[in-house]
Amino acid sequence: MDEEDLIRRLKQGQQWSCNVLVALYEERLLKLAWGITLDREESMEIVQDVLFTAIKKIDSFRGESGLWTWLRKMTINACLNWKRKWKRRFRWHHTPLESHTMIADQDTEKQENTPESLLQEKQKKRAVSDAVARLPEDVRVAFVLCAFEGLSYQEIAQILGIKKGTVSSRVFRARQIISRTMEKD
Amino acid sequence: MTCQKFSKEMISRFVDNELDETEHNAFIRHKAQCPDCCAVEAQFRQTDHIFEKQAEAMAEKLLKDAPEIFIKIKDRGHPPGIRGIIQRKVPGTPAILGMLSIAVVAIIMTLAPWRHGTLPTGGVVPSPSAVVNSVDAYGSSVMILETAETHHTIIWFSET
Numbered sequence: 583m584d585e586e587d588l589i590r591r592l593k594q595g596q597q598w599s600c601n602v603l604v605a606l607y608e609e610r611l612l613k614l615a616w617g618i619t620l621d622r623e624e625s626m627e628i629v630q631d632v633l634f635t636a637i638k639k640i641d642s643f644r645g646e647s648g649l650w651t652w653l654r655k656m657t658i659n660a661c662l663n664w665k666r667k668w669k670r671r672f673r674w675h676h677t678p679l680e681s682h683t684m685i686a687d688q689d690t691e692k693q694e695n696t697p698e699s700l701l702q703e704k705q706k707k708r709a710v711s712d713a714v715a716r717l718p719e720d721v722r723v724a725f726v727l728c729a730f731e732g733l734s735y736q737e738i739a740q741i742l743g744i745k746k747g748t749v750s751s752r753v754f755r756a757r758q759i760i761s762r763t764m765e766k767d
Numbered sequence: 768m769t770c771q772k773f774s775k776e777m778i779s780r781f782v783d784n785e786l787d788e789t790e791h792n793a794f795i796r797h798k799a800q801c802p803d804c805c806a807v808e809a810q811f812r813q814t815d816h817i818f819e820k821q822a823e824a825m826a827e828k829l830l831k832d833a834p835e836i837f838i839k840i841k842d843r844g845h846p847p848g849i850r851g852i853i854q855r856k857v858p859g860t861p862a863i864l865g866m867l868s869i870a871v872v873a874i875i876m877t878l879a880p881w882r883h884g885t886l887p888t889g890g891v892v893p894s895p896s897a898v899v900n901s902v903d904a905y906g907s908s909v910m911i912l913e914t915a916e917t918h919h920t921i922i923w924f925s926e927t
Contacts, residue, residue: 707817757779757814
Protein backbone atom coordinates (compact mmCIF):
# COMPACT_ATOMS: atom_id res chain seq x y z
CA MET A 583 0.00 0.00 0.00
CA ASP A 584 1.48 3.34 -0.97
CA GLU A 585 1.19 6.55 1.01
CA GLU A 586 -1.62 8.02 -1.09
CA ASP A 587 -3.68 4.90 -0.62
CA LEU A 588 -3.06 4.97 3.13
CA ILE A 589 -4.10 8.61 3.38
CA ARG A 590 -7.23 7.96 1.36
CA ARG A 591 -8.21 5.07 3.62
CA LEU A 592 -7.47 7.09 6.74
CA LYS A 593 -9.77 9.82 5.46
CA GLN A 594 -12.43 7.22 4.88
CA GLY A 595 -12.09 6.20 8.50
CA GLN A 596 -11.03 2.63 7.87
CA GLN A 597 -9.86 1.34 11.21
CA TRP A 598 -7.20 -1.01 9.98
CA SER A 599 -5.50 1.87 8.15
CA CYS A 600 -5.00 3.47 11.59
CA ASN A 601 -3.19 0.30 12.64
CA VAL A 602 -1.02 0.54 9.55
CA LEU A 603 -0.17 4.17 10.30
CA VAL A 604 0.83 3.30 13.86
CA ALA A 605 2.91 0.30 12.78
CA LEU A 606 4.70 2.30 10.08
CA TYR A 607 5.65 5.32 12.15
CA GLU A 608 5.55 4.64 15.89
CA GLU A 609 9.12 3.46 16.27
CA ARG A 610 10.59 6.21 14.16
CA LEU A 611 8.60 8.86 16.01
CA LEU A 612 9.62 7.39 19.35
CA LYS A 613 13.27 7.57 18.35
CA LEU A 614 12.87 11.23 17.44
CA ALA A 615 10.86 12.12 20.53
CA TRP A 616 13.24 10.38 22.91
CA GLY A 617 16.24 11.98 21.19
CA ILE A 618 14.78 15.40 21.95
CA THR A 619 13.20 14.85 25.36
CA LEU A 620 15.39 12.03 26.77
CA ASP A 621 12.30 11.14 28.81
CA ARG A 622 10.72 7.73 28.27
CA GLU A 623 7.24 8.37 29.55
CA GLU A 624 6.97 11.73 27.93
CA SER A 625 8.22 10.51 24.57
CA MET A 626 5.67 7.67 24.59
CA GLU A 627 2.90 10.06 25.50
CA ILE A 628 3.95 12.54 22.85
CA VAL A 629 4.03 9.93 20.10
CA GLN A 630 0.69 8.52 21.18
CA ASP A 631 -0.85 12.01 21.09
CA VAL A 632 0.72 12.81 17.73
CA LEU A 633 -0.61 9.63 16.10
CA PHE A 634 -4.02 10.15 17.65
CA THR A 635 -4.12 13.76 16.43
CA ALA A 636 -2.96 12.72 12.97
CA ILE A 637 -5.77 10.20 12.68
CA LYS A 638 -8.31 12.65 14.03
CA LYS A 639 -7.19 15.50 11.77
CA ILE A 640 -6.30 13.52 8.69
CA ASP A 641 -8.91 15.44 6.74
CA SER A 642 -6.87 18.60 7.18
CA PHE A 643 -3.77 16.95 5.69
CA ARG A 644 -3.37 18.42 2.22
CA GLY A 645 -0.49 16.24 1.03
CA GLU A 646 1.83 19.13 0.14
CA SER A 647 4.54 17.39 2.12
CA GLY A 648 4.76 13.69 2.89
CA LEU A 649 3.02 12.00 5.76
CA TRP A 650 6.29 11.54 7.64
CA THR A 651 7.16 15.23 7.30
CA TRP A 652 3.79 16.15 8.78
CA LEU A 653 4.11 13.68 11.66
CA ARG A 654 7.67 14.76 12.35
CA LYS A 655 6.69 18.41 12.56
CA MET A 656 3.91 17.65 15.04
CA THR A 657 6.29 15.54 17.11
CA ILE A 658 8.96 18.23 17.21
CA ASN A 659 6.45 20.88 18.28
CA ALA A 660 5.06 18.58 20.95
CA CYS A 661 8.56 17.83 22.22
CA LEU A 662 9.46 21.51 22.36
CA ASN A 663 6.27 22.29 24.25
CA TRP A 664 6.39 19.49 26.81
CA LYS A 665 9.02 21.04 28.99
CA ARG A 666 7.22 24.36 29.10
CA LYS A 667 4.07 22.52 30.12
CA TRP A 668 5.78 20.67 32.94
CA LYS A 669 7.76 23.65 34.12
CA ARG A 670 4.50 25.45 34.62
CA ARG A 671 3.29 22.56 36.70
CA PHE A 672 6.47 22.56 38.76
CA ARG A 673 7.34 19.08 37.71
CA TRP A 674 10.75 18.40 36.31
CA HIS A 675 11.48 14.76 35.97
CA HIS A 676 15.04 14.20 34.94
CA THR A 677 15.73 10.64 33.91
CA PRO A 678 18.75 9.35 35.81
CA LEU A 679 21.83 8.88 33.71
CA GLU A 680 21.78 5.15 34.51
CA SER A 681 18.73 4.76 32.29
CA HIS A 682 20.61 6.33 29.39
CA THR A 683 23.52 3.99 29.79
CA MET A 684 21.35 0.92 30.26
CA ILE A 685 20.54 0.84 26.58
CA ALA A 686 24.18 1.39 25.72
CA ASP A 687 25.23 -1.58 27.86
CA GLN A 688 22.69 -3.88 26.29
CA ASP A 689 23.94 -3.02 22.85
CA THR A 690 27.55 -3.74 23.86
CA GLU A 691 26.72 -7.28 24.93
CA LYS A 692 25.82 -8.23 21.41
CA GLN A 693 29.29 -7.57 20.05
CA GLU A 694 31.99 -10.18 19.99
CA ASN A 695 35.18 -8.30 20.92
CA THR A 696 37.98 -8.47 23.39
CA PRO A 697 37.21 -7.40 26.95
CA GLU A 698 39.30 -4.27 26.51
CA SER A 699 37.56 -3.14 23.37
CA LEU A 700 34.18 -3.95 24.89
CA LEU A 701 35.03 -1.83 27.91
CA GLN A 702 36.20 1.02 25.67
CA GLU A 703 33.02 0.77 23.64
CA LYS A 704 30.93 0.80 26.80
CA GLN A 705 32.75 3.84 28.13
CA LYS A 706 32.32 5.66 24.84
CA LYS A 707 28.60 5.03 24.81
CA ARG A 708 28.26 6.12 28.42
CA ALA A 709 30.20 9.27 27.63
CA VAL A 710 27.90 10.04 24.72
CA SER A 711 24.83 9.45 26.91
CA ASP A 712 26.14 11.71 29.66
CA ALA A 713 27.10 14.44 27.24
CA VAL A 714 23.81 14.34 25.34
CA ALA A 715 21.88 14.65 28.59
CA ARG A 716 23.79 17.83 29.39
CA LEU A 717 23.21 19.49 26.03
CA PRO A 718 20.95 22.53 26.12
CA GLU A 719 17.62 21.61 24.59
CA ASP A 720 17.89 23.93 21.59
CA VAL A 721 21.29 22.48 20.75
CA ARG A 722 20.06 18.92 21.15
CA VAL A 723 17.00 19.47 18.94
CA ALA A 724 19.12 20.80 16.06
CA PHE A 725 21.61 17.97 16.53
CA VAL A 726 18.87 15.31 16.57
CA LEU A 727 17.29 16.63 13.39
CA CYS A 728 20.68 16.67 11.71
CA ALA A 729 22.05 13.35 12.96
CA PHE A 730 18.82 11.29 12.98
CA GLU A 731 16.86 12.73 10.12
CA GLY A 732 19.73 13.85 7.90
CA LEU A 733 18.01 17.16 7.30
CA SER A 734 19.93 20.01 5.73
CA TYR A 735 20.73 23.07 7.82
CA GLN A 736 18.26 25.04 5.71
CA GLU A 737 15.47 22.56 6.43
CA ILE A 738 16.26 22.53 10.14
CA ALA A 739 16.32 26.32 10.16
CA GLN A 740 12.84 26.42 8.61
CA ILE A 741 11.45 23.88 11.06
CA LEU A 742 12.84 25.63 14.11
CA GLY A 743 12.40 29.18 12.84
CA ILE A 744 16.05 30.10 13.21
CA LYS A 745 18.87 31.08 10.87
CA LYS A 746 20.96 28.57 8.97
CA GLY A 747 24.13 29.83 10.64
CA THR A 748 22.53 29.24 14.06
CA VAL A 749 21.81 25.64 13.07
CA SER A 750 25.40 25.16 12.01
CA SER A 751 26.77 26.52 15.27
CA ARG A 752 24.33 24.47 17.40
CA VAL A 753 25.14 21.22 15.63
CA PHE A 754 28.84 21.94 15.95
CA ARG A 755 28.44 22.84 19.62
CA ALA A 756 26.68 19.53 20.27
CA ARG A 757 29.47 17.59 18.63
CA GLN A 758 32.10 19.62 20.45
CA ILE A 759 30.53 19.03 23.88
CA ILE A 760 30.11 15.32 23.23
CA SER A 761 33.64 14.97 21.86
CA ARG A 762 35.15 16.75 24.86
CA THR A 763 33.26 14.46 27.23
CA MET A 764 34.50 11.43 25.35
CA GLU A 765 38.06 12.72 25.48
CA LYS A 766 37.86 13.22 29.25
CA ASP A 767 36.85 9.62 29.70
CA MET B 768 43.18 19.08 17.59
CA THR B 769 43.15 20.12 13.94
CA CYS B 770 45.63 21.77 11.65
CA GLN B 771 45.24 25.49 10.96
CA LYS B 772 43.73 25.05 7.53
CA PHE B 773 40.31 23.71 8.49
CA SER B 774 38.47 24.55 11.71
CA LYS B 775 36.46 21.97 13.64
CA GLU B 776 33.28 23.78 12.70
CA MET B 777 34.16 23.42 9.03
CA ILE B 778 34.74 19.73 9.57
CA SER B 779 31.34 19.51 11.29
CA ARG B 780 29.76 21.13 8.26
CA PHE B 781 31.65 18.74 5.98
CA VAL B 782 30.16 15.79 7.88
CA ASP B 783 26.71 17.25 7.10
CA ASN B 784 27.52 18.05 3.45
CA GLU B 785 27.07 21.73 4.16
CA LEU B 786 30.31 23.06 2.68
CA ASP B 787 30.15 24.63 -0.74
CA GLU B 788 31.63 22.61 -3.57
CA THR B 789 35.04 24.29 -3.50
CA GLU B 790 35.51 23.89 0.24
CA HIS B 791 34.15 20.35 0.10
CA ASN B 792 36.65 19.24 -2.54
CA ALA B 793 39.48 21.09 -0.79
CA PHE B 794 38.79 19.27 2.45
CA ILE B 795 38.66 15.89 0.73
CA ARG B 796 42.10 16.55 -0.76
CA HIS B 797 43.39 17.87 2.56
CA LYS B 798 42.22 15.05 4.79
CA ALA B 799 44.03 12.49 2.66
CA GLN B 800 47.22 13.98 4.13
CA CYS B 801 46.07 15.18 7.54
CA PRO B 802 45.51 12.55 10.23
CA ASP B 803 44.33 15.15 12.76
CA CYS B 804 41.47 16.36 10.60
CA CYS B 805 40.63 12.75 9.72
CA ALA B 806 40.44 11.93 13.41
CA VAL B 807 38.11 14.85 14.11
CA GLU B 808 35.84 13.87 11.23
CA ALA B 809 35.77 10.26 12.43
CA GLN B 810 34.97 11.32 15.99
CA PHE B 811 32.08 13.52 14.85
CA ARG B 812 30.63 10.72 12.74
CA GLN B 813 31.05 8.27 15.59
CA THR B 814 29.21 10.46 18.11
CA ASP B 815 26.31 10.85 15.66
CA HIS B 816 26.21 7.12 15.10
CA ILE B 817 26.38 6.17 18.80
CA PHE B 818 23.62 8.58 19.81
CA GLU B 819 21.38 7.50 16.95
CA LYS B 820 21.85 3.83 17.83
CA GLN B 821 20.99 4.57 21.45
CA ALA B 822 17.79 6.30 20.38
CA GLU B 823 16.86 3.38 18.12
CA ALA B 824 17.50 0.92 20.91
CA MET B 825 15.42 3.00 23.31
CA ALA B 826 12.51 3.24 20.87
CA GLU B 827 12.59 -0.52 20.36
CA LYS B 828 12.66 -1.12 24.09
CA LEU B 829 9.80 1.29 24.75
CA LEU B 830 7.61 -0.47 22.23
CA LYS B 831 8.50 -3.88 23.59
CA ASP B 832 7.76 -2.87 27.18
CA ALA B 833 4.49 -1.08 26.56
CA PRO B 834 2.93 -1.91 23.20
CA GLU B 835 -0.59 -1.51 24.58
CA ILE B 836 -0.30 2.25 24.86
CA PHE B 837 -1.28 2.57 21.23
CA ILE B 838 -4.52 0.64 21.46
CA LYS B 839 -6.62 3.68 22.20
CA ILE B 840 -5.93 5.22 18.83
CA LYS B 841 -6.81 2.15 16.87
CA ASP B 842 -10.56 2.54 16.97
CA ARG B 843 -11.16 5.55 14.82
CA GLY B 844 -13.88 5.27 12.28
CA HIS B 845 -16.78 5.46 14.67
CA PRO B 846 -19.10 8.39 14.61
CA PRO B 847 -18.68 10.96 17.33
CA GLY B 848 -20.96 11.27 20.35
CA ILE B 849 -23.03 8.65 22.13
CA ARG B 850 -23.47 6.47 19.06
CA GLY B 851 -19.71 6.33 18.57
CA ILE B 852 -19.16 5.43 22.21
CA ILE B 853 -21.66 2.59 21.92
CA GLN B 854 -20.12 1.25 18.72
CA ARG B 855 -16.65 1.39 20.25
CA LYS B 856 -17.65 -0.40 23.42
CA VAL B 857 -20.02 -2.95 21.96
CA PRO B 858 -18.36 -4.08 18.77
CA GLY B 859 -20.56 -6.12 16.52
CA THR B 860 -23.74 -5.16 18.35
CA PRO B 861 -26.12 -2.91 16.51
CA ALA B 862 -25.98 0.57 17.97
CA ILE B 863 -29.72 0.57 18.23
CA LEU B 864 -29.65 -2.08 20.96
CA GLY B 865 -27.19 -0.06 22.98
CA MET B 866 -29.25 3.07 22.62
CA LEU B 867 -32.39 1.19 23.61
CA SER B 868 -30.61 0.02 26.73
CA ILE B 869 -29.75 3.57 27.70
CA ALA B 870 -33.28 4.72 26.88
CA VAL B 871 -34.75 2.05 29.16
CA VAL B 872 -32.50 3.11 32.00
CA ALA B 873 -33.49 6.72 31.47
CA ILE B 874 -37.20 5.87 31.46
CA ILE B 875 -36.91 3.79 34.60
CA MET B 876 -35.00 6.54 36.32
CA THR B 877 -37.70 8.98 35.34
CA LEU B 878 -40.71 6.88 36.36
CA ALA B 879 -39.21 4.99 39.27
CA PRO B 880 -41.17 5.28 42.54
CA TRP B 881 -38.31 6.80 44.45
CA ARG B 882 -38.01 9.59 41.93
CA HIS B 883 -40.89 11.54 43.41
CA GLY B 884 -40.63 10.04 46.83
CA THR B 885 -43.87 7.99 46.76
CA LEU B 886 -44.29 4.19 46.99
CA PRO B 887 -47.53 2.31 46.23
CA THR B 888 -47.88 1.68 49.97
CA GLY B 889 -47.89 5.42 50.61
CA GLY B 890 -44.48 5.47 52.21
CA VAL B 891 -42.09 8.23 51.36
CA VAL B 892 -38.65 7.42 50.09
CA PRO B 893 -36.11 10.18 49.81
CA SER B 894 -35.07 11.01 46.25
CA PRO B 895 -31.60 9.95 45.22
CA SER B 896 -28.92 12.50 44.79
CA ALA B 897 -26.90 12.65 41.60
CA VAL B 898 -25.16 9.54 40.32
CA VAL B 899 -22.17 8.97 42.56
CA ASN B 900 -20.30 6.90 40.13
CA SER B 901 -20.79 5.02 36.91
CA VAL B 902 -18.67 2.52 35.13
CA ASP B 903 -19.04 1.53 31.51
CA ALA B 904 -17.58 -1.71 30.29
CA TYR B 905 -18.01 -3.70 27.16
CA GLY B 906 -21.70 -4.58 26.91
CA SER B 907 -22.64 -3.47 30.40
CA SER B 908 -22.79 -0.47 32.65
CA VAL B 909 -23.15 0.12 36.37
CA MET B 910 -24.51 3.23 38.04
CA ILE B 911 -24.23 3.86 41.73
CA LEU B 912 -26.71 6.30 43.21
CA GLU B 913 -27.01 7.61 46.73
CA THR B 914 -30.16 8.89 48.42
CA ALA B 915 -29.84 12.36 49.81
CA GLU B 916 -31.02 12.02 53.37
CA THR B 917 -30.58 8.42 54.40
CA HIS B 918 -27.57 7.84 52.15
CA HIS B 919 -28.85 4.51 50.91
CA THR B 920 -26.83 3.16 48.05
CA ILE B 921 -28.62 1.99 44.90
CA ILE B 922 -26.67 0.02 42.38
CA TRP B 923 -28.12 -0.11 38.87
CA PHE B 924 -26.65 -2.66 36.50
CA SER B 925 -27.57 -2.95 32.86
CA GLU B 926 -26.30 -5.32 30.29
CA THR B 927 -26.74 -5.49 26.51
